[in-house]
Amino acid sequence: MSSTTHNFSNRVVLITGATGGMGQAISRSMADASAQLVLTDLDADAGAALVDDLGGGDSIMFCCTDVSDASSVKHLVAQTTERFGRLDCAVNAAAIEFETVPLADCADEDFDRMMQVNTTGLFTCMKHELRAILKHGDGGAIVNIASSSSFRPQHQQPAYTASKHAVLGLTRSAALDYASDGIRVNAICPGAIDTPMLHNAMKRRGRSADKVAERLSPLGRFGRPDEIAAAALWLCSDASSFTTGHALAVDGGMLGS
Ligand SMILES: NC(=O)c1ccc[n+]([C@@H]2O[C@H](COP(=O)([O-])OP(=O)(O)OC[C@H]3O[C@@H](n4cnc5c(N)ncnc54)[C@H](O)[C@@H]3O)[C@@H](O)[C@H]2O)c1
Structure with missing residues (x-):
């Protein structure tokens, strides 16, 4: 699907995890629209390269932000409104995944780190994004990247699964509280998508791409990052104006089978 079906001119969009697999695709589609x-991630060089790749100019800025650091997130949103005067939409894609153990073997510090980034980090981003969107009173949209693991866990991912269940809770709770302000809050639940996160996970587990694709998707292939971008743009756009509190599976049929 082409992002040219959406027009986001005069809308300010913040994207976390912007230099990751999905984040880059979402950033590109939003730039095309x-x-x-405002793009943010951990690596300044990767951020500068992405901004260059998208053509640079006054309408794009990159900020290095660790989403698990509350004061940095507050600063990020302040920089956004200082530079562009407002915030309309946010796509929260930043997350980590590094597990290969069942719950009884999960180290306390690993569980804590996963929750700090994937859940508390997303909560902090949402908090400051909502405050900024509320300021102008015209409404807006937030899209959180959850996971098929928000519904159906994979083996040996207790912390990741918990963190992504919590993302749905935060999404639905905010959707309810801010509907009357015209702010829609939705989640995308990707299945296996062809990004560095998926490839690192397969490598850690010694799994072959063909077998994983066959097992996790009735369509028999991995999803492409641009297929997640298409969903993110739809959920941020007025085309989805009656959709809020929704968890949209973009998973090649995994959760439906
Ligand atoms: N790839 C998949 O198969 C898959 C499946 C389901 C859900 N997801 C989710 O999709 C989202 C995007 O993942 P991806 O596949 O593009 O992975 P990715 O690893 O390519 O991208 C994740 C990005 O998040 C950034 N990040 C990590 N920790 C951060 C922190 N503390 N502060 C700021 N940024 C941080 C990373 O630097 C990276 O650029 C994630 O929320 C992930 O959990 C991915």
């Missing part, structure tokens, strides 16, 4: 973009 003429959004004013």
Whole structure:
């Protein structure tokens, strides 16, 4: 699907995890749709390269932010409104996944780190994003990247599964509280998508791409990051104006089978 079906001109969009597999695809589609973009991730060089790749200019800025650091997230949103005057939409894609153990073997510090980034980090981003969107009173949209693991766990991922269940809770709770302000909050639940996160996970587990694709997707292939971007743009756009509190599976049929 082409992002040219959406027009985000005069809309300010913040994207976390922007230099990751899905984040880059979402950033590219939003740039194609003429959004004013605030991109954020951990690596300044990767951020600068992405901004260059998207053509640079006044309508894009990159900020290095660790989403698990509350003061940095607050600063990020302050920089956004200082530069562009407002915030309309946010796509929260930053997350980590590094597990290969069942719960009884999960180290306390690993569980804590996963929750700090995937859940508390997303909570902090949402908090400051909502405050900024509320300021102008015209409504907006937030899209959180959850996971098929928000519904159906994979083996040996207790902390990741918990963190992604919590993302749905935060999504639905905020959707309810901010509906009357015209702010829609939705989640995308990707299945196996062809990104560095998926490839690192397969490598750690010694699994072959063909077998994983066959096992996890009735369509028999991995999803492409641009297929997640298409869903993110739809959920941020007025085309989804009656959709809020929804968890949209983009998973090649995994959860439906
Ligand atoms: N790839 C998949 O198969 C898959 C499946 C389901 C859900 N997801 C989810 O999709 C989202 C995007 O993942 P991806 O597949 O593009 O992975 P990715 O690893 O390519 O991208 C994740 C990005 O998040 C950034 N990040 C990690 N910790 C951060 C922190 N503390 N602060 C700021 N940024 C941080 C990373 O630097 C990276 O660029 C994640 O929320 C992930 O959990 C991925």
